[in-house]
Amino acid sequence: MYDQVLNFEEWAKLAGRQEPDEAVKPANPVDIPTASKKTMSASSEDLEFRRKKHAQASDAGYMQEFIDDIVSGDGLYYVSTGFNKLDNLLGRGLCEGLYVIGAISSLGKTTFMMQMANQIAKAGNDVSIFSMETKKKRLIACNISRLTLIDAIKNGGNEKDAKTAIDILDRAAYSNYSQQEMDRIQRAMSAYMEYAGNIHTYEGSSNTDARQIIESVQEHIDLTGKKPVVIIDYLQLLAPGDMHATDKQNIDKTVEDLSCFARDCSLPVVVISSFNRSNYNGPVTMEAFKESGNIEYSSDVLLGLQLKGVGSKDFDVNIQKAKNPREIELVVLKNRINNVGCKDTMKYYPKFGYFKEV
Numbered sequence: 001m002y003d004q005v006l007n008f009e010e011w012a013k014l015a016g017r018q019e020p021d022e023a024v025k026p027a028n029p030v031d032i033p034t035a036s037k038k039t040m041s042a043s044s045e046d047l048e049f050r051r052k053k054h055a056q057a058s059d060a061g062y063m064q065e066f067i068d069d070i071v072s073g074d075g076l077y078y079v080s081t082g083f084n085k086l087d088n089l090l091g092r093g094l095c096e097g098l099y100v101i102g103a104i105s106s107l108g109k110t111t112f113m114m115q116m117a118n119q120i121a122k123a124g125n126d127v128s129i130f131s132m133e134t135k136k137k138r139l140i141a142c143n144i145s146r147l148t149l150i151d152a153i154k155n156g157g158n159e160k161d162a163k164t165a166i167d168i169l170d171r172a173a174y175s176n177y178s179q180q181e182m183d184r185i186q187r188a189m190s191a192y193m194e195y196a197g198n199i200h201t202y203e204g205s206s207n208t209d210a211r212q213i214i215e216s217v218q219e220h221i222d223l224t225g226k227k228p229v230v231i232i233d234y235l236q237l238l239a240p241g242d243m244h245a246t247d248k249q250n251i252d253k254t255v256e257d258l259s260c261f262a263r264d265c266s267l268p269v270v271v272i273s274s275f276n277r278s279n280y281n282g283p284v285t286m287e288a289f290k291e292s293g294n295i296e297y298s299s300d301v302l303l304g305l306q307l308k309g310v311g312s313k314d315f316d317v318n319i320q321k322a323k324n325p326r327e328i329e330l331v332v333l334k335n336r337i338n339n340v341g342c343k344d345t346m347k348y349y350p351k352f353g354y355f356k357e358v
Contacts, residue, residue, distance in 0.1 A: 006064055010071040079229055079268060082119020083344065085357050086330065090301065091338035094120075094229060094268040097300030098259040102273040102289055104280050106321065107305050108328065109272050110134065110233050111142065111353040116270075117231055118143055121198035126228035128220055130213050132204040132237035139201060140192070141165035142353045147188035149352040163188075164351050200228070209239040210257045217265070227267040232258075234272035235295075248294075255298040262300075283311040286333050302334035308345065325349045325356075 055061055078092040087093040103109040110133075117127045131139060142165045149162035163185060167173055174182070202216060217230055232238070240250035241257075255271070262269040273295060275288045284304030289295040296302055307320040308327035320326065325347040332342050345358045 006067065008067070010068070014071065077266075079120055079125050080123060081116050082123065083116070083346075083355075083357055085344045089332050089339070089342050089344055090335065094270070095337075096262055096266040096268060097336070098255070098262045098298065099268060099270040099301045099303065100235070100255075100273050100289070100295050100299040101270065101303040101305065102275055102284070103305035104275045104317075107307070108326075108348050108350060108353075108355070109305055111348075111350070112305065112330075112355055113231055113233065113270065113272060114139055114142060115146060115353065115355055117199060117229070118146075118192075118195070120229050122195040124195075125198060126220070126224065126226045127199050127231065128217055128228040129199065129201040129231045129233070130204055130208070130216075131201060131233050132208065133233065136201045136203055137169070138165060141168040144168050144185070144188045144192055145352050146354045147191050148184050149349065149354050151184055151187055151191070159349065159351070162352050165353070204237070207239050209241055210254045210261075211241070213238075214257070214261050217261075217267075221265070227265065230262075230267065230269040232269070232271045234274060236274055252294050252298070255295055259298045259300070280317050281310065281315060284331055284333070296334060299334065300336045301332070304331045304333055305329070306331060324351070328355070 078087075078095050080087050080093040081090070101109060101113065114129075117129055121127050129139070145163055145165045145168055148168075149159065152158060152161035161181075161184065163181070168185065177185075200220065213230070213232065217228065220226075220228055235251065235254065238254055240247070241253050242250060245253070258269050258271060273289060275284075284306040286296045286302060288304065289302065306329050307315075307317065308329050309315055309320065310317070328346045328348045330344040330346065332338075332340050334340055346355045347358055348355050
C-alpha cells in the first residue's frame with residue numbers, strides 16, 4: 001500500500017498555471033495476499049517496515065521523483081546535432097543512450113562526427129572526444145579547415161578559397177599565402193576558439209579501454225558539473241577487457257559497459273564502428289554490425305553512412321568516392337524511441353571535412 005499524496009505544485013508551473021490541480025491520491029490499494037506461516041511469525045513492526053519498503057519499490061513510490069525530475073529538467077534532455085533534418089529523424093536530437101554509427105572505410109564517419117561535435121559545442125554543450133587513431137592536432141586542423149570553407153561560402157567564395165587540413169599545418173606554405181588567405185585562416189581559428197573550450201579531445205593508446213573512458217568522463221562531470229556528449233573513435237581500436245576472451249566477446253562487453261554508463265549517467269555516448277570490405281557494394285544494414293559482436297542488440301540507436309545509389313545496378317564505389325562533393329546518405333537502422341528506415345541525404349566535401357544536408 002502506498003499512501004503518499006503527489007505534489008504537483010511545481011509541475012503545474014510548467015504549463016503556466018498559477019494553481020495546481022487538486023493533489024492526486026493513489027488508487028485504492030490491492031489487498032495484500034494471505035501471509036505465509038513465515039510472515040505470520042514475524043513481528044508486526046518488522047512486517048510493517050517490510051511492507052513500506054516494498055511499497056516504495058513500486059512505480060507509485062517512484063512517481064514523485066519522476067515528476068520532480070521532469071520539473072528540474074533531469075527527466076530527459078536532448079542535444080541538437082546541429083543537423084536539423086537529422087534531429088527530426090532521431091526525435092529532437094541526441095538524448096541519453098548509446099548511439100553507434102558505422103560505415104565502410106574512408107566514407108567520412110570520423111569527419112562527420114567531428115563536425116557534429118563542433119556544432120554541439122558551438123551551441124554551448126560540452127563534448128568529450130576519445131580518438132584512438134587520429135591525433136588531436138590533426139582533428140583541430142580539420143575543424144579549422146571546415147571553418148575556412150564555411151567562411152569562404154559566407155563571403156561569396158567557393159572551395160578554391162578554403163584551406164585543407166594540410167594547408168593549415170604546413171608551416172612552409174604560409175610564406176606563399178596572400179593576406180586574404182591569412183585573414184581567412186585567422187578568422188577560422190578565432191571562430192573555433194569561441195567554442196573550443198567546450199571540446200575535450202583525448203588521444204587514446206593501445207591500453208585505452210571502456211573503463212578508462214568512463215573514468216575520464218566521470219572526472220569531467222565531477223570537475224565541471226556538466227554532462228558531456230561522449231564520442232569514441234572508434235570501437236574496434238579499444239583495448240580488450242579480457243585477454244582470454246574472443247574479439248566479439250570483448251566488444252560485446254565494451255558495448256554493454258558503455259550502454260550502462262550512458263543510462264546510469266543520463267548522457268549520450270556515440271561510438272564509431274567500422275565495416276569490412278564485404279559491405280562495400282550493398283546498402284548498409286544491421287547485418288553489417290554483427291561481425292563486431294552484438295552491437296545491434298545493446299545500442300539504443302544504430303546509424304549507417306552509405307554512398308547514395310549503393311546496391312543499384314552498375315554502382316561503383318570507387319567512382320562514387322571520387323565525386324566532389326560525394327552524395328552520402330545517413331540511414332537510421334534502429335531507434336528505440338523513434339522511426340527507423342528513414343534517411344538524411346548530405347553532400348560531403350572530403351577535402352575540407354564538411355557535410356551539408358540536402
